[in-house]
Amino acid sequence: MSTRRAPTLEDVAARAGVSRATVSRVVNADPRVRATAREAVSRAVTELGYRPNRAARALVKRAPDSVAVVVPETDQRVFSDPVIMEMLRGISEGLEETPLQMVLVLGRAGRDTDRLERWLRGGHTDGAIVLSAHLDDGVTSALSEIGLPTVMIGRPPGPEQGLPFVDLDNVDGGRQATDRLVARGCRRIGTVAGPVDMAASRDRLAGWRESLDAAGLADDAVEHGDFSSEGGRLAMRRLLAAHRDLDGVFVASDLMAAAAVSELQAAGRAVPGDVAVVGYDDSPAAQLTVPRLTTVANPGDRMAREATVMLRELLAGRPVSSRVLPTHLVEGGTA
Amino acid sequence: MSTRRAPTLEDVAARAGVSRATVSRVVNADPRVRATAREAVSRAVTELGYRPNRAARALVKRAPDSVAVVVPETDQRVFSDPVIMEMLRGISEGLEETPLQMVLVLGRAGRDTDRLERWLRGGHTDGAIVLSAHLDDGVTSALSEIGLPTVMIGRPPGPEQGLPFVDLDNVDGGRQATDRLVARGCRRIGTVAGPVDMAASRDRLAGWRESLDAAGLADDAVEHGDFSSEGGRLAMRRLLAAHRDLDGVFVASDLMAAAAVSELQAAGRAVPGDVAVVGYDDSPAAQLTVPRLTTVANPGDRMAREATVMLRELLAGRPVSSRVLPTHLVEGGTA
DNA sequence: CCGCGTCGTGAGAGCGCTCTCACGTACTGT
DNA sequence: ACAGTACGTGAGAGCGCTCTCACGACGCGG
Numbered sequence: 001m002s003t004r005r006a007p008t009l010e011d012v013a014a015r016a017g018v019s020r021a022t023v024s025r026v027v028n029a030d031p032r033v034r035a036t037a038r039e040a041v042s043r044a045v046t047e048l049g050y051r052p053n054r055a056a057r058a059l060v061k062r063a064p065d066s067v068a069v070v071v072p073e074t075d076q077r078v079f080s081d082p083v084i085m086e087m088l089r090g091i092s093e094g095l096e097e098t099p100l101q102m103v104l105v106l107g108r109a110g111r112d113t114d115r116l117e118r119w120l121r122g123g124h125t126d127g128a129i130v131l132s133a134h135l136d137d138g139v140t141s142a143l144s145e146i147g148l149p150t151v152m153i154g155r156p157p158g159p160e161q162g163l164p165f166v167d168l169d170n171v172d173g174g175r176q177a178t179d180r181l182v183a184r185g186c187r188r189i190g191t192v193a194g195p196v197d198m199a200a201s202r203d204r205l206a207g208w209r210e211s212l213d214a215a216g217l218a219d220d221a222v223e224h225g226d227f228s229s230e231g232g233r234l235a236m237r238r239l240l241a242a243h244r245d246l247d248g249v250f251v252a253s254d255l256m257a258a259a260a261v262s263e264l265q266a267a268g269r270a271v272p273g274d275v276a277v278v279g280y281d282d283s284p285a286a287q288l289t290v291p292r293l294t295t296v297a298n299p300g301d302r303m304a305r306e307a308t309v310m311l312r313e314l315l316a317g318r319p320v321s322s323r324v325l326p327t328h329l330v331e332g333g334t335a
Numbered sequence: 336m337s338t339r340r341a342p343t344l345e346d347v348a349a350r351a352g353v354s355r356a357t358v359s360r361v362v363n364a365d366p367r368v369r370a371t372a373r374e375a376v377s378r379a380v381t382e383l384g385y386r387p388n389r390a391a392r393a394l395v396k397r398a399p400d401s402v403a404v405v406v407p408e409t410d411q412r413v414f415s416d417p418v419i420m421e422m423l424r425g426i427s428e429g430l431e432e433t434p435l436q437m438v439l440v441l442g443r444a445g446r447d448t449d450r451l452e453r454w455l456r457g458g459h460t461d462g463a464i465v466l467s468a469h470l471d472d473g474v475t476s477a478l479s480e481i482g483l484p485t486v487m488i489g490r491p492p493g494p495e496q497g498l499p500f501v502d503l504d505n506v507d508g509g510r511q512a513t514d515r516l517v518a519r520g521c522r523r524i525g526t527v528a529g530p531v532d533m534a535a536s537r538d539r540l541a542g543w544r545e546s547l548d549a550a551g552l553a554d555d556a557v558e559h560g561d562f563s564s565e566g567g568r569l570a571m572r573r574l575l576a577a578h579r580d581l582d583g584v585f586v587a588s589d590l591m592a593a594a595a596v597s598e599l600q601a602a603g604r605a606v607p608g609d610v611a612v613v614g615y616d617d618s619p620a621a622q623l624t625v626p627r628l629t630t631v632a633n634p635g636d637r638m639a640r641e642a643t644v645m646l647r648e649l650l651a652g653r654p655v656s657s658r659v660l661p662t663h664l665v666e667g668g669t670a
Numbered sequence: 671c672c673g674c675g676t677c678g679t680g681a682g683a684g685c686g687c688t689c690t691c692a693c694g695t696a697c698t699g700t
Numbered sequence: 701a702c703a704g705t706a707c708g709t710g711a712g713a714g715c716g717c718t719c720t721c722a723c724g725a726c727g728c729g730g
Binding site: 049051052053055056058059065069082084085088089092093096101105106115121123124229258259262266284287288290 | 386387388389390391393394400401404417419420423424427428431436437438439440441450456457458459482563564565593594597601619622623625
C-alpha cells in the first residue's frame with residue numbers, strides 16, 4: 001500500500017527545526033550539541049521512526065563494515081557442527097564491540113568453489129574469516145589473490161597461501177592425550193586418527209607418535225576414521241582386530257571416541273579397565289559415554305575470537321602473523 | 336603502506352576512454368553497448384582491479400540487500416546446534432539466487448536482548464529471520480514494533496506478536512511417533528517431553544496425548560527433560576521409577592532419546608523388546624544408538640527455506656501468513 | 671532529400687549521509 | 701572594557717554509483 005519513503009535526516013531536521021548536521025550529531029552521539037536541541041531531535045526521530053540509512057553512511061565513511069565468515073559446508077555426517085557453532089559464537093563475540101557485521105557465506109566444499117570465489121571477488125565485504133581449512137584450495141588461493149584481508153581458522157592443509165591463520169596446538173594436544181595413556185601404564189597404544197587430508201588430523205597423529213617415541217613404545221597401531229561416529233566405530237573395530245593386545249587408544253575426535261568406547265565395550269573390553277581411551281574436542285559428545293570421556297580441549301570459540309583480533313589488525317592495515325594456541329587435557333573417566 | 340584509493344567507476348571510465356555511464360552499463364551487463372566499448376571497459380576493469388562499491392550501489396537502488404538471521408545463543412548444553420546449522424544452510428540456499436546477504440546476529444537469550452534490540456532498530460538490514468523462538472519476547476516484540484519485515488522459524492511461544500512464522504507440525508509429529516508405539520502393541524506409553532516453555536515441546540506432548548486418548552490409553556506418564564543428553568537420562572530414570580510397567584516411550588528429541596535408550600539398557604530393559612522408543616529430530620544422534628533410533632523427521636532446512644520464501648514476499652511488500660509443514664516418521668530399530 | 675525512429679553514448683542530477691569549515695554567541699581572562 | 705577562546709550550529713561539498721534525459725549518428729521509408 002503506502003510505499004512512503006523512509007524518513008531521512010533531512011526530514012528529521014525539518015521536524016526538529018535544526019539542520020541536517022545537528023541531527024547527524026545527535027544520531028552519532030556527538031557530545032557538542034545543546035541539550036534542548038538534542039531532545040528536539042530525539043523526539044523527532046522517534047516520532048518519524050527514523051532509521052539511518054546504512055548504505056549512505058557506509059558510502060561516506062569508508063570504514064570497513066562487514067566481514068564474510070566463510071563456512072565450508074561440512075558434510076552432514078561429519079557432525080563437526082557443534083564446533084562450527086562454537087566458532088561462530090566466538091566470532092560474534094569478537095566482533096561485538098566493533099561495527100562489523102558478520103556475513104555468513106556457506107558453501108558445499110568443492111561444489112560451490114566457483115560461486116564462492118565470484119562472491120568473494122564481488123567486494124561485498126571488507127574482510128573474511130574462513131572456518132576450517134577443509135576447503136579446496138580454490139577459495140583460499142582466490143582469497144589471497146584478491147587481496148581481501150583474510151584470516152583462516154585452523155591451519156590450512158597443503159602449502160600455505162600466505163594467509164595468516166589461528167590454530168590450536170594439535171600436535172601438543174595429541175601428545176598430551178598420549179602422554180596420559182603412557183602415564184597410566186598403557187604399553188600398547190593405538191590411535192584412531194582423522195582424515196589424512198586435514199591438518200588437524202595429521203598434527204594430532206604426529207603428537208601421538210612423538211609421545212610414543214619419547215616413551216619408547218611402538219607407534220604402528222594406526223587406523224583412520226572420517227570423524228563420524230560410524231567411521232570411528234569401524235576404525236576401532238579394525239584397530240582391535242589388528243592389535244588384540246591394545247590397552248590404550250587415542251581417538252582424534254570425541255564423536256569417534258564415543259563410538260569407539262561402545263565398540264570396545266561391545267567387544268567385552270572394560271573402559272578404562274582393559275583399554276583406556278582419550279578423545280579429542282571436549283564436545284558434548286564427550287559426556288554421552290559412560291564413563292565420561294577423558295578428552296582434549298579444543299576451544300573453537302577461543303580460536304575464533306583470536307581470529308577476529310587478527311582480522312581487525314589486518315583491516316587497520318597492520319600485518320599479522322599466524323598464531324598457535326595451547327590446549328590441555330580434560331579429565332574424564334576413560335583414561 | 337600504500338593506502339591507494341580503490342579504483343572507482345570514474346577511473347575505469349578515464350582509462351577506457353568512455354563515460355561513467357557506459358562503464359556502469361558494462362558492469363551491469365546492459366546489452367546496449369557497442370562491442371568495442373564493452374571490451375575496452377572490461378579490459379580497464381581487470382587492469383585496474385575495479386570492484387564496484389556496494390554501499391554506493393545500495394544507496395541509489397533502494398533494493399533490499401541483506402537480512403539479519405537472529406540466532407538466540409543456545410545454551411551450550413542444549414546441543415540443538417546441528418539443527419541450527421541445518422537451518423542456516425537452508426537459509427543460505429534459499430537466499431542463494433538473490434542478492435541478499437545473510438548477516439548473522441547471535442545473542443545469548445535473555446542477557447543480550449537489549450543489545451539485540453538496539454541493533455535491530457539500527458536498520459542494518461532490510462529484514463530478519465529469527466531462529467527458534469526460545470528468545471524472550473523482548474526481541475520479537477521489538478521486531479514487530481519496528482516494522483522490520485520478519486519471519487520466525489518455529490512458532491513463537493506465548494501470544495503471537497503478529498509476526499508470521501514457519502513451523503513443522505510438531506503436534507502431528509508427536510502423534511505419529513506415538514501412533515507407531517500404539518501400533519506395535521505398546522499399552523503403557525510414557526513420554527520424555529521437552530522444556531515447558533518451548534512451543535515445539537508443548538506441541539509434541541499434545542500430539543502424544545492425542546494419540547493415547549484416541550487409543551484409549553493412559554496419558555499420565557510424563558517427565559520433562561531439557562533437550563540435553565543428561566536431562567534425557569535423568570528424565571528417563573524418573574519415568575521408569577514411576578512407571579515400572581512402561582513398554583513404550585516417546586522422547587521429544589534424539590539426543591534425549593539416545594540417553595534414554597542407554598538408560599533403559601542399563602536398567603536391564605531390552606530396546607525395543609521390553610520398551611520401544613521413538614525419538615524426534617532425525618539428527619545424527621539418532622544413528623549413535625544400537626539399534627538406530629526410530630525417530631521423527633524435523634527438517635530444519637526445509638523450514639528455513641520456506642522462511643526465505645516468505646521473507647522475500649514480505650520484502651516485496653506482499654503480505655504472508657504463517658505456514659505449518661508436515662512431518663513423517665523415520666524408520667529405525669527402536670520401535 | 672527530409673523526417674522519423676533507433677541506437678549508443680555522455681552529462682548531470684541525485685541517493686542519504688558525514689565532515690570540514692566558517693560563523694555566530696557566550697564565556698573567560700586581563 | 702576588549703580580545704581571545706570555547707562551543708554549538710548551519711551550509712555545503714562530496715562519497716561512488718545508477719538512471720533519466722538529451723543528443724548525435726545512423727538507417728529507413730516516403
